[in-house]
Amino acid sequence: MYKLIKQEGRARRGEFSTVHGTIQTPAFMNVATAGAIKGAVSALDLKEQLHARVQLCNTYHLHLRPGDETVKKLGGIHKFTRWDGPILTDSGGFQVFSLAKLRNIKEEGVTFASHIDGRKIFMGPEESMRIQSNLGSTIAMAFDECIENPAEYHYVKNSIERTTRWLMRCKTEMQRLNALPDTVNPHQLLFGINQGGTYEDLRIEHMRRIREMDLDGYAIGGLAVGESTETMYQIIEAVEPEMPKNKIRYLMGVGTPANILEGVRRGVDLFDCVMPTRNARHAHLFTMQGRMNLMNAKYALDENPIEPGCQCPTCRNFTRAYLHHLFKAGEMLAMRLAVMHNLYFYNTLMDKICAALDEGKFEDFYKEHIEAISRRI
RNA sequence: GUGGAUUUAGCUUAGUCGGUUAAAGCGCCAGUUUGUGGCACUGGAGACCAUCGGUUCGAAUCCGAUAUUCCACC
Numbered sequence: 001m002y003k004l005i006k007q008e009g010r011a012r013r014g015e016f017s018t019v020h021g022t023i024q025t026p027a028f029m030n031v032a033t034a035g036a037i038k039g040a041v042s043a044l045d046l047k048e049q050l051h052a053r054v055q056l057c058n059t060y061h062l063h064l065r066p067g068d069e070t071v072k073k074l075g076g077i078h079k080f081t082r083w084d085g086p087i088l089t090d091s092g093g094f095q096v097f098s099l100a101k102l103r104n105i106k107e108e109g110v111t112f113a114s115h116i117d118g119r120k121i122f123m124g125p126e127e128s129m130r131i132q133s134n135l136g137s138t139i140a141m142a143f144d145e146c147i148e149n150p151a152e153y154h155y156v157k158n159s160i161e162r163t164t165r166w167l168m169r170c171k172t173e174m175q176r177l178n179a180l181p182d183t184v185n186p187h188q189l190l191f192g193i194n195q196g197g198t199y200e201d202l203r204i205e206h207m208r209r210i211r212e213m214d215l216d217g218y219a220i221g222g223l224a225v226g227e228s229t230e231t232m233y234q235i236i237e238a239v240e241p242e243m244p245k246n247k248i249r250y251l252m253g254v255g256t257p258a259n260i261l262e263g264v265r266r267g268v269d270l271f272d273c274v275m276p277t278r279n280a281r282h283a284h285l286f287t288m289q290g291r292m293n294l295m296n297a298k299y300a301l302d303e304n305p306i307e308p309g310c311q312c313p314t315c316r317n318f319t320r321a322y323l324h325h326l327f328k329a330g331e332m333l334a335m336r337l338a339v340m341h342n343l344y345f346y347n348t349l350m351d352k353i354c355a356a357l358d359e360g361k362f363e364d365f366y367k368e369h370i371e372a373i374s375r376r377i
Numbered sequence: 378g379u380g381g382a383u384u385u386a387g388c389u390u391a392g393u394c395g396g397u398u399a400a401a402g403c404g405c406c407a408g409u410u411u412g413u414g415g416c417a418c419u420g421g422a423g424a425c426c427a428u429c430g431g432u433u434c435g436a437a438u439c440c441g442a443u444a445u446u447c448c449a450c451c
Binding site for chain 1: 405406407408409410411412413414415416417418
């Protein structure tokens with residue numbers, strides 16, 4: 001249940017309460033696709049050191065390995081990964097998009113080839129809900145089609161109509177599953193996903209359709225898939241007024257620190273992105289002063305921490321020079337230390353945004369940091 | 378000492394019958410990464426082709442000498 005605490009312009013400070021705890025929003029969700037943060041970071045690191053509020057796992061990946069039935073037998077995704085806070089599971093809809101070459105979309109669902117062994121997988125709204133129910137996540141995402149960009153108008157129109165029908169099936173199936181006696185999490189929540197490509201009228205039309213279904217939250221999907229950031233911001237601005245004020249809003253897969261500031265400013269409450277983890281694995285670090293590539297030769301003798309003043313476990317203990325060396329040498333520790341810094345950075349960025357909203361100074365915070373935060377240093 | 382082989386980018390190598398600006402991997406220097414198909418992708422710099430001489434319109438390529446490293450034999 002979402003509670004709006006304070007508003008500044010369109011930016012919202014809120015609380016989202018779940019059976020696994022209350023999420024202070026705006027919040028960033030830490031991506032643990034297969035039940036683990038890539039880069040050798042555990043749920044305990046997330047909880048004890050990285051200021052994480054929410055973990056995100058993926059339905060498709062966990063369905064293939066170890067299997068959602070297995071996770072259920074082991075007591076659900078919370079017990080399995082040892083993360084006791086809120087967990088959102090992505091529906092597998094995005095994999096339809098990212099595995100586009102191998103897919104076959106029909107009204108019932110999608111057939112596509114496993115990325116592990118190539119075997120044919122079928123997933124539709126009911127399958128996705130059953131898997132997510134077996135995982136026992138806090139929040140399940142609706143099974144949608146993430147449309148490619150660019151896409152023809154008539155294709156997008158047909159697709160969002162199908163996504164709407166799929167959403168109704170998701171809701172029906174989730175209600176049935178939550179009522180079963182052996183359900184892992186009988187209070188599992190369901191978020192709907194807005195689609196419509198880059199067509200504002202289709203975005204608005206679709207949002208109006210799905211808000212009628214009275215879901216637990218609403219996501220904007222299908223953005224940051226190749227369109228310009230300006231286009232992305234325009235779509236958010238067009239859709240946001242159509243989103244219920246008393247429900248949490250989630251911008252899927254976004255984004256850079258600047259994208260997050262811009263998103264909050266446009267009324268978004270929840271974000272997730274692989275960028276802090278993926279970029280960290282390639283020595284790309286984020287700071288309030290800008291982003292840096294630790295592989296660059298200029299850091300070889302630099303005894304500063306990644307970000308002076310940063311209280312993350314990496315910055316409190318190690319120098320840029322040491323991390324530079326670890327990356328050059330291909331040491332696993334380089335990834336772990338870099339991922340920890342980037343996640344700490346993203347999570348504490350959200351802490352700072354929440355604090356600024358609490359004080360009614362978000363706009364000042366935005367103006368102070370929006371330029372520097374995306375600069376290349 | 379004799380015979381054979383070797384020498385091309387920092388490293389390991391490719392280079393056809395002599396024919397445009399000598400190619401690749403690694404390394405180096407940068408850039409990219411947005412609901413993750415985990416060590417990725419893109420670009421850049423870098424070579425007097427061991428040296429000297431010869432043949433030829435033209436030589437990394439053919440010939441000679443010298444040097445180099447390795448192998449075998451005495």
